[in-house]
Amino acid sequence: MIYGVLAYLMWGLFPAYFPLLLPASPLEILAHRVVWTAVVMIIVLSFSRGGWRELREASLGAWLRMGTAGAVVSINWLIYVIAVNSTHVADAALGYFMNPLVSVVLGMVFLRERLRPLQLTSVGIATVAVLLLTFLAGHPPLIGLALAFSFGFYGLIKKQVAVSATASLTAETLIISPVAVAYLGYLSYTGESTFLSEGVDHTVLLISSGVVTALPLLFFGKGAKLLPLATIGMLQYMTPSIQMLWALFINHEQVEPARWVGFVIIWTAVVIFLFDLFLQRRGEKRRRRRDTGAVAEQPTPPPPATH
Numbered sequence: 001m002i003y004g005v006l007a008y009l010m011w012g013l014f015p016a017y018f019p020l021l022l023p024a025s026p027l028e029i030l031a032h033r034v035v036w037t038a039v040v041m042i043i044v045l046s047f048s049r050g051g052w053r054e055l056r057e058a059s060l061g062a063w064l065r066m067g068t069a070g071a072v073v074s075i076n077w078l079i080y081v082i083a084v085n086s087t088h089v090a091d092a093a094l095g096y097f098m099n100p101l102v103s104v105v106l107g108m109v110f111l112r113e114r115l116r117p118l119q120l121t122s123v124g125i126a127t128v129a130v131l132l133l134t135f136l137a138g139h140p141p142l143i144g145l146a147l148a149f150s151f152g153f154y155g156l157i158k159k160q161v162a163v164s165a166t167a168s169l170t171a172e173t174l175i176i177s178p179v180a181v182a183y184l185g186y187l188s189y190t191g192e193s194t195f196l197s198e199g200v201d202h203t204v205l206l207i208s209s210g211v212v213t214a215l216p217l218l219f220f221g222k223g224a225k226l227l228p229l230a231t232i233g234m235l236q237y238m239t240p241s242i243q244m245l246w247a248l249f250i251n252h253e254q255v256e257p258a259r260w261v262g263f264v265i266i267w268t269a270v271v272i273f274l275f276d277l278f279l280q281r282r283g284e285k286r287r288r289r290r291d292t293g294a295v296a297e298q299p300t301p302p303p304p305a306t307h
Contacts, residue, residue, distance in 0.1 A: 003223035004235040010216040012242025015092075015251070017212060018084045020205055024194045026081040028187060029209065032195070033077055034180035036210025037217075038173035044214070045170045054167045062162055063171065069157040070172030076150040077213075083143050089247035093240035095147030097266060098130050100236050102152030110156055113228055118276035122234070122269045129265035136259050155232060158224045165221025169214065234273040237266060 021029050045051035058066075083092040104123050107113040115123065134141055161168050187193035195203055224232055244263060247253040 001223070001227065001231075001235075003219045004227060004232055005238065007216040007219035007223060008236055008238040009242070010212075010219070011096075012239040012246075014080070014212075015084050015089050015243055015246045018081055021202075021209070022085060023198065024202075024206065025192075026078055026085060027183065028192075028194065029081050029085075029206075030074060030078045031180040031183045031187075032206045033209045033213045034074060034173055034176050035184065036207050037213045038170070038177045038210075040210040040214045041166070041170035041173055044218075045166055048164075048166050051164070051167050051170070054163050055171055058163055058167075058171070063175075065157050065161050066163075066168055066171040067175040069154055069161065069168070070176040072150055072157065073154045073172065073217075074176055076147060076154060079143060079146050079150065083147075087251055087253060088143060089243055089251055090253050091141065091143040092147060093243035093247060094133055094141055095144035096151075096236060096240035096243065097133065097263075098141075098144055098148035099151050100234050101127055101130060102148045103155055103232060103236070104234075106152055106156045107159075107228065111159065116276060116280075118279075119273055122273035122276070125272065126266050126269035129262045129269065132265070133259060133262040136256060136262065155220075155224055158221055165218055165225060169217050169221055231273075231277065234270055237270045241267070 018029065024032070045055075080092055083089065083095075101123065104115070108115070134144075158165075158168065163171075184193065184195070188195075195206055220232075223235075227235075241263070
């Protein structure tokens with residue numbers, strides 16, 4: 001749970017970071033994110049016990065899944081950067097409001113996860129809220145749908161990769177890096193690169209995109225392996241809630257009053273889901289105490305008779 005909360009909290013603050021990378025284009029930002037994340041992960045994996053051995057011993061199927069995950073998350077990154085740097089933070093937030101529902105559906109369809117009654121109620125309420133938000137938008141929420149489904153499938157793939165989160169993220173970025181390096185080389189050749197032309201601060205910020213990208217993904221990868229996909233999805237409502245506050249108070253984007261009704265409904269769904277998790281945890285603790293007490297109360301067998 002802590003890993004998931006940290007990941008979504010950091011992602012919620014991304015609208016404050018990516019505008020700092022302008023005037024780099026969304027594609028250039030994406031390429032730098034891939035390359036510098038790969039560099040960060042190579043260093044991290046080199047200090048991890050057995051990290052490189054884990055990748056060497058990974059099956060072809062695992063490598064194919066990690067490559068697919070890298071491609072899918074790169075699409076998600078690109079769409080998000082375009083949305084944030086074109087002042088469509090509210091549209092991006094709508095996508096991440098949709099994503100938990102996508103995660104729940106994917107978990108039920110592909111992983112056969114089952115929801116308890118309160119969880120089903122929560123998902124139903126959230127579905128109503130998302131439909132309301134979509135209706136209020138007045139047009140198909142293409143940015144939101146693209147973000148929701150790309151990250152939903154990324155989480156599904158990560159759930160099925162049989163290597164650690166650190167090794168998996170390293171492999172994902174290494175597989176995509178040749179394309180990113182080639183594109184950065186093309187920008188330098190055509191004189192369109194901003195890496196060295198906008199001052200030292202801009203260069204450092206682009207390099208820092210590796211750490212900014214890697215940390216929440218590492219936390220997410222660990223959380224995705226330890227929690228049900230449905231729980232990961234519901235926790236994600238932290239991110240768009242923070243993003244909506246940023247869109248309203250920092251970017252001064254227009255958010256209709258009726259849209260806030262949808263957000264309140266969604267947070268009601270989140271509270272119900274988290275309350276169900278609380279009840280489940282409390283029930284598990286009671287069962288453990290009861291089982292422990294039952295074992296302690298068992299009579300000690302008499303010692304064997306001696307002759």
